[in-house]
Amino acid sequence: MGNAHSLEIDLSDRQLTSVTLQQLGALVSGPSAYRILSHIKQDRGNYVQRLYLRRNQLSYLPANFEVLLSGLTDLSLRSNDLNQFPLEITSLKQLVKLSLAGNGLTYIPADVSKLRHLEWLSLSSNTLDDLPVELAKCKRLTHLDIQKNRFKAIPNCIAQLYTLEVLLCQKNSISALKLEAFPPSLLTLNMAFNLLEAVPLALYNLPNIQALILSSNLITHIPVELCLNNTSLINLDLHTNKLGSIPQEISQLKHLRRLNIAINQITEVPASIGDLPRLEWLNVNDNQLTELPDTIGNLRKLIKFGIVQNKLERLPDSIGRLTQLAKLDMRRNQFRWLPGSLLKLRDKQDSTQSITQNREDSMVRALRPGVGSLKTILMGENEHLQYYEGIVCETADQDAIVYSSNMDNISAEKLTHLHPVGSLSEIAARRLLDTLPAPSGSISSLQYSKERKEHLENLPAHILPSYTLEKICHNAKQCEACLRLYCDSSIYVAELGCMGDSRIDVPVRFRMCSYRCAKAFLAIDKTSLQFYEDDYEANGLEALDTPSHNELSSNILQESEQSFDSNMLREPSITSAASARHFSVTKCLQSSFRALFSLQHADQDLAVSVPNMSRLVTLSNVSSRPSLPTTGRYVTTDVSELERF
Numbered sequence: 001m002g003n004a005h006s007l008e009i010d011l012s013d014r015q016l017t018s019v020t021l022q023q024l025g026a027l028v029s030g031p032s033a034y035r036i037l038s039h040i041k042q043d044r045g046n047y048v049q050r051l052y053l054r055r056n057q058l059s060y061l062p063a064n065f066e067v068l069l070s071g072l073t074d075l076s077l078r079s080n081d082l083n084q085f086p087l088e089i090t091s092l093k094q095l096v097k098l099s100l101a102g103n104g105l106t107y108i109p110a111d112v113s114k115l116r117h118l119e120w121l122s123l124s125s126n127t128l129d130d131l132p133v134e135l136a137k138c139k140r141l142t143h144l145d146i147q148k149n150r151f152k153a154i155p156n157c158i159a160q161l162y163t164l165e166v167l168l169c170q171k172n173s174i175s176a177l178k179l180e181a182f183p184p185s186l187l188t189l190n191m192a193f194n195l196l197e198a199v200p201l202a203l204y205n206l207p208n209i210q211a212l213i214l215s216s217n218l219i220t221h222i223p224v225e226l227c228l229n230n231t232s233l234i235n236l237d238l239h240t241n242k243l244g245s246i247p248q249e250i251s252q253l254k255h256l257r258r259l260n261i262a263i264n265q266i267t268e269v270p271a272s273i274g275d276l277p278r279l280e281w282l283n284v285n286d287n288q289l290t291e292l293p294d295t296i297g298n299l300r301k302l303i304k305f306g307i308v309q310n311k312l313e314r315l316p317d318s319i320g321r322l323t324q325l326a327k328l329d330m331r332r333n334q335f336r337w338l339p340g341s342l343l344k345l346r347d348k349q350d351s352t353q354s355i356t357q358n359r360e361d362s363m364v365r366a367l368r369p370g371v372g373s374l375k376t377i378l379m380g381e382n383e384h385l386q387y388y389e390g391i392v393c394e395t396a397d398q399d400a401i402v403y404s405s406n407m408d409n410i411s412a413e414k415l416t417h418l419h420p421v422g423s424l425s426e427i428a429a430r431r432l433l434d435t436l437p438a439p440s441g442s443i444s445s446l447q448y449s450k451e452r453k454e455h456l457e458n459l460p461a462h463i464l465p466s467y468t469l470e471k472i473c474h475n476a477k478q479c480e481a482c483l484r485l486y487c488d489s490s491i492y493v494a495e496l497g498c499m500g501d502s503r504i505d506v507p508v509r510f511r512m513c514s515y516r517c518a519k520a521f522l523a524i525d526k527t528s529l530q531f532y533e534d535d536y537e538a539n540g541l542e543a544l545d546t547p548s549h550n551e552l553s554s555n556i557l558q559e560s561e562q563s564f565d566s567n568m569l570r571e572p573s574i575t576s577a578a579s580a581r582h583f584s585v586t587k588c589l590q591s592s593f594r595a596l597f598s599l600q601h602a603d604q605d606l607a608v609s610v611p612n613m614s615r616l617v618t619l620s621n622v623s624s625r626p627s628l629p630t631t632g633r634y635v636t637t638d639v640s641e642l643e644r645f
Helices: 021-029 033-043 087-091 110-114 133-137 156-160 224-229 248-252 271-275 294-298 317-321 340-345 352-356 412-418 424-435 446-457 466-475 515-522 547-563 566-570 637-644
Strands: 008-010 050-052 074-076 097-099 120-122 143-145 166-168 188-190 211-213 235-237 258-260 281-283 304-306 327-329 376-378 390-394 400-403 491-499 504-512 596-599 606-609
Touching (some): 087 110, 143 637, 248 271, 294 317, 340 504, 504 515
Parallel strands (some): 050 074, 120 143, 235 258
Antiparallel strands (some): 390 400, 390 491
8 A cells, every 4th residue: 555556545544633645645655755745746646546534533634635636536534523524625526436424514515516527425424404406416426325314305406316326315304305206217215214104206106226225214005106117126125114014016026036024014915925026035024914825935036034923823835835945034923833835945955864963852753855945944932833743633622633643543532533524515615626627626726726716606606606616716725645625624744844954843734635635645755755746847846837737637637537446445544555656745736636536425534546646757956055145135236335435
């Protein structure tokens, strides 16, 4: 930093109360201050481009400062004792970046307009309440930082800064906007920690906005126009407001990667949240949510998901489709158990051996393979979690009856819970679901729910009463053993899965349509590499959505119908009859394989015939796990540099 060709002088953190040109010259050119000063005068200081005097105690600039250092492009006087704007700065015609943050400035003079090359201006942490209209003459200004001042409104001059890209005005007292519109060039706007009670009209149409931060205000609702017009948004932060709902039109933000709506009063997340294909970071912590939509499973690129401190009792089965999810934080809820599809998210690099080693207990269990990226799962302060293993039958009062894996000596009394007499509505619903054309009759995902509803609504009322129609359309679930759709069943298979870097036990349950399916499910080899079926996609995401796969499923169904023998189902053990076949169990809500059922008149149970699964493929060539996003990933590097400059 001390040679004749230096372009930068850094005197930051020197506790300087004043600085002389002799000191500057010595730093640039060596010990002979006289020779250096003459050199500066001769060259007019044009070779010194960057001068940093941050975090000192300067209250003025040296005489002839602007003459001898006229070539400056970057000047930072952050965190000093300047009570007035140094007018010497306005003569620095080449200045591009200027920081006067952290001083005691009360106003900015009109002469600031002389800085025609100025692009970055940081005035944060002062006592300003307005900016001069002449600032609009700085036609090249792209970055403006006025946070931590005393502004009660956005200065009018900002509307005329037609090249402005970044505006930081958080931590003021802004309650309203006087200007009618922001510059259309704006990319990042931070108005957090103000007094806004509604989203200003000026924010309704920002065609190029990418980051909009309105956190820690008093906003009560999100206007539809904000979603319809600002379709370039990548980062939307509305945490710590008074929001009660999220509009369905949130789905229009197709480029959104980060959504923070934590610490509000939101009671419902709209199903349209699943139409955000690029979302990577979703935070709904500290709200009043009681459930999450099934469409959460459509957020295929989600990496971090926070649902802390809500009133959630269950996660949707579609959570198993978030195979890129690396962190799931669900502390302080009311969960009793978690869906079995969650086990699919276990890091694909984990093996049973690596998961069970270094655990305090000595029990080593066979663990289902994972095809996901989940490294961190936080479940603390869920007091109602039930750590069961075996077959579970929930009763009307939400109590659970647990049966061990060995069902040979089970009493007749307990069997009544496992073989309930199905209602006529449920029997009719299962029959009708079984007659639906593939794939809408075999897949309960929302992808086909509309087709299923349209098909059923066309049936005459004497064939399908409205009550049964409503039940099928809204309550259809998929058995995770036979993959058949059903509406009512209280039978589950409970397991403890070891997940995450901390190797915690996660209590999960798999949905079963009958006791027979539950018993067959327990006989499946958990560690099979062919546990998840994927015919066309190795990552297990898109394989079952392709038309060619649906055609394949139809062929498999025809083969199964030809070879099906209903007498086989009356054998005591279903596993012996299906020993040469594979069950596919945790592809929750996403499978095109259909199964045939025979209604048992004795106990109203449904027995299973498993279609030929010989075309299953192993999960190899899985794409590498993405890295965890950080806040900086959604805020341009320029913003961070501007706040530090």
